[in-house]
Amino acid sequence: MISLAGRDILHSWSKFVLTGIGLGLLIGVTLSMAGIYRGMVDDAKALLNNSGADIWVVQQETQGPYAESSSLHDDVYRALLALPGISRAANVTYLTMQVRLGNTDVRTMVVGFEPGQPGEPSYLVAGRQITRSHYEAVADVKTGFQLGDTIRIRRHDYRVVGLTRRMVSSGGDPMVFIPLKDAQEAQFLKDNDAILNERARTTANPTLNRPGVPGLLDAILASQNANHNVNAVLVQIAPGTEPDHVASEIRRWKHLQAFTRAQMEEILVSKLIATSAKQIGMFLVILAIVSAAIVAFIIYTMTLGKIREIAVLKLIGTRNRTIAGMILQQAMGLGLIGFIVGKTVATLWAPIFPKFVLLEPGDAVRGFIVVMLICALASTLAIRVALRVDPATAIGG
């Protein structure tokens, strides 16, 4: 027996291929949407992995530093180091901002870290790590910055001395690493006018500028302009210690919030990107319905165009099963063409997306199964029509 579906597809291949390409673009969009979601999750995991921390210590009653803002005093880490089970602890700051390069600016997450401590970019693709304690920067390649570029963050210029990759915020913004002191200043320091204003106001305050108490005013002014805050302390625990235990000790004794790696992932994946994930999920549902409608419509019209042939096939003794199989196979064929086109375009255009698009083979397999199920479902309408065709109509009136 020959494949009736195959012959029909070959006979009207241009219609099939064009419809398949249209469907394929839709499937490509669907796969990309799934890839965007996977990319977001992967970005979040990369953020956690690359920070090199076992525990994140943040301001009490916050879910910082990524999902909420958090502010800690920068000497907290010393007290943490005194706790058992903690091997390293380091201050970090995170600030999402526009970083200027020449006339353009790039949206980045500026990370302040202490060289050699947790929070340092884990590997470089070019250049070197920061060695001076001021005005050097390591940038993620996605910023588009080059080695030797001079970039401007707030009031200071920084030289790009190293490039790293896959270092992005949970929002997908590439990171720029600068020394902690500079970052604290960038985040907490007021502008010059505000400093002058404040200084004048303090000086004019008689309780602060008392005659007979030398040095008081200077001490107050110095403390007003100092910036001793950070957003989080990254903690590495000693081998063989339970992160949950250490985290609960920190919460208990230090009046701070502490999250383990697992808790942090929970915050990022199921809280921070939850709305985006639902948004994407909604989109996937709509795309699935649209694809099903397209396949159903195409297969239905193609079947209506073959009513006469179907009546003849039935009259000469073709089984209903064979005719239903023909229509089903055509729908599946359309789905196959669509899937191949969709997978190809999704792979081709994934690198062009500004944010990371992660096309997981598992998603492709699931996508393929869903496409085939949708096509099979969509063909039922046409099959119903075909089975109702009366072979007597082939003989005519």
Add this chain to the structure above:
Amino acid sequence: MKGFGIHIEGLRKRYGEGDTAVDALKDVNMTVAPGEVVGLIGPSGSGKSTLLKCLGAVIEPTAGRMILGDEVIFEDGWKIADLRALRRDRIGFVFQAPYLIPFLDVTDNVALLPMLAGKPNGEARKRANELLDALDVGHRAKANPSQLSGGEQQRVAIARALANQPPVILADEPTAPLDSERALSVVRILNDMARQFRTAIIVVTHDEKIIPTFKRIYHIRDGKTFEERGLGAA
């Protein structure tokens, strides 16, 4: 072929029920011997297509008897379980338009029937090509039906009707779209095939050009048949 080609006795067909019922066939009696071609003519609405549909087992007669070969296929109800197989193996259909399957080439349009009957593809195609050669369209075997002339398409349709060597062929106005030369050639082919394969053939027609070629003609009027000797050579 043993027994009758086609034998019909007291066949009746009523469409619908009650007030709207139409008695399309009231009393049809007909015999076609193996190897014989008979004409069936009658005015519009007289029941010609209804008769072919009953014989073709796509509608169920209301009463009467139909015999194909030596087997009673209908006697106040179908006597055969698989009507689909009956149509596939024992009845060939030729229509006014060829109704070839547009996505199969000429050979496969003909080979489809033996394939449906379970013959291997190679054997089915061999048989198809022999028939196409016999009908003088063998040179177009690899073409698409849409690339054939009307007469060629009709000959392919006849080859298809013959593909499973059915004892019976039912042709509904097979020459309507053809000019007189081609119409006569189709009738000649049907006669040749009837003789060669011992097939009983009924040709429904309005076509004045071919009516004189039949040896026997059945007239049908108001659902009843009357036999008449035709002008065709004895």
